[in-house]
Amino acid sequence: MSKWRRTAVAGLRKTTDASRSYHTIQAIPREITGNRVSVKDRAQGRIPAVVFAQPNPSIDGGGGSSPVRSVARKHLLTTERRQIQSILNSIELPYFCSTTFPLQIRAGSGSSTLLESGTVLPIKVHRDPETGKLLNLVFVWADEGAQLTVDVPVVFKGEDVCPGLKKGGLLNKIRASLKYKCPSEHIPQKIEVDISNLDIGDKVFMHNVKVHPSLELLSKNELLPVCKIVAAKLDSAQ
Numbered sequence: 001m002s003k004w005r006r007t008a009v010a011g012l013r014k015t016t017d018a019s020r021s022y023h024t025i026q027a028i029p030r031e032i033t034g035n036r037v038s039v040k041d042r043a044q045g046r047i048p049a050v051v052f053a054q055p056n057p058s059i060d061g062g063g064g065s066s067p068v069r070s071v072a073r074k075h076l077l078t079t080e081r082r083q084i085q086s087i088l089n090s091i092e093l094p095y096f097c098s099t100t101f102p103l104q105i106r107a108g109s110g111s112s113t114l115l116e117s118g119t120v121l122p123i124k125v126h127r128d129p130e131t132g133k134l135l136n137l138v139f140v141w142a143d144e145g146a147q148l149t150v151d152v153p154v155v156f157k158g159e160d161v162c163p164g165l166k167k168g169g170l171l172n173k174i175r176a177s178l179k180y181k182c183p184s185e186h187i188p189q190k191i192e193v194d195i196s197n198l199d200i201g202d203k204v205f206m207h208n209v210k211v212h213p214s215l216e217l218l219s220k221n222e223l224l225p226v227c228k229i230v231a232a233k234l235d236s237a238q
Contacts, residue, residue: 024102025120027051027077028109037138046078049137051103051120075116081134088125092115094153094177097122100142100188118143119184121150140160141183149218150187151177154209154226158196164229169200175226178206181216188212193226203228 030037036159038048052074091099100144103120106111124138142148154175177193191211193204207222 004095014054016120023091024104025077025079026083027103027105028111029105029115030076030078033076033110035119041078042133042135044101047084047134047137049077049079049139050141051075051141058216061179072211073107079137080151084134084137090186091143093125094127098150098152098187100184100187103139119185121148121187139165142187144185146184148182148187149179150182152182153190153222155190155192156195156227157192158183159196161196162198162229164198164200164202165195167200168232170232171195171232172228172230174228175206175224178209178226180211183214186212186214188215195227195229198229200231 023111030041030048035062040049087101088096098121098128100119100121102119104114105116107115119142121142122137122139126135126137127133140148154173154177156171156173162171163173182188188211191209193209195204198204203222203225204227205225206217206219209226211217
């Protein structure tokens with residue numbers, strides 16, 4: 001277990017969000033990789049996972065209380081399938097991959113020995129294409145101050161009062177998500193695009209979408225549309 005040194009962490013960061021406390025992901029280390037090992041883990045009700053370590057830019061090495069993550073290091077873990085499935089039942093894809101979670105890495109299943117803890121962001125969920133069963137998960141550390149690239153899902157509001165839709169127009173949803181560079185503490189689970197004032201022919205462009213000022217849109221062209229209200233008779237041409 002030499003790879004898994006105990007870190008000087010008093011515990012998870014306190015949060016007032018009860019749902020995030022409820023969704024503290026429990027994991028244990030795995031030292032061996034390979035398909036046979038993964039199959040055995042899944043048969044025991046566990047899901048293989050990887051968490052990539054990232055540095056915390058807010059720490060300059062001079063008295064910070066949080067551990068600095070090594071860029072090159074990654075942790076091989078297994079998580080509890082029932083817990084991950086429960087989380088996915090309450091936070092459906094794609095919102096799961098724009099939501100941060102507390103993570104506790106313990107010495108073994110049911111162990112009280114805490115090896116490491118922190119906050120993580122899921123970036124990939126691999127499923128069996130035929131059965132839909134969870135195969136493995138990929139996380140990145142999302143320590144406070146870390147800058148992460150996130151595909152944030154777009155949702156539309158105001159459809160019930162949209163003038164263009166009331167006239168028989170259709171909402172052409174051009175972008176299902178937008179990619180941002182986000183500080184970990186400001187990652188939005190979703191981005192709401194208000195279409196309540198749009199008429200037929202109107203569009204909402206990327207640069208019109210309001211987000212936290214710390215978010216940087218990663219697009220070569222901010223003038224690309226996110227959505228458009230189109231006339232019903234032109235729908236087939238869109």
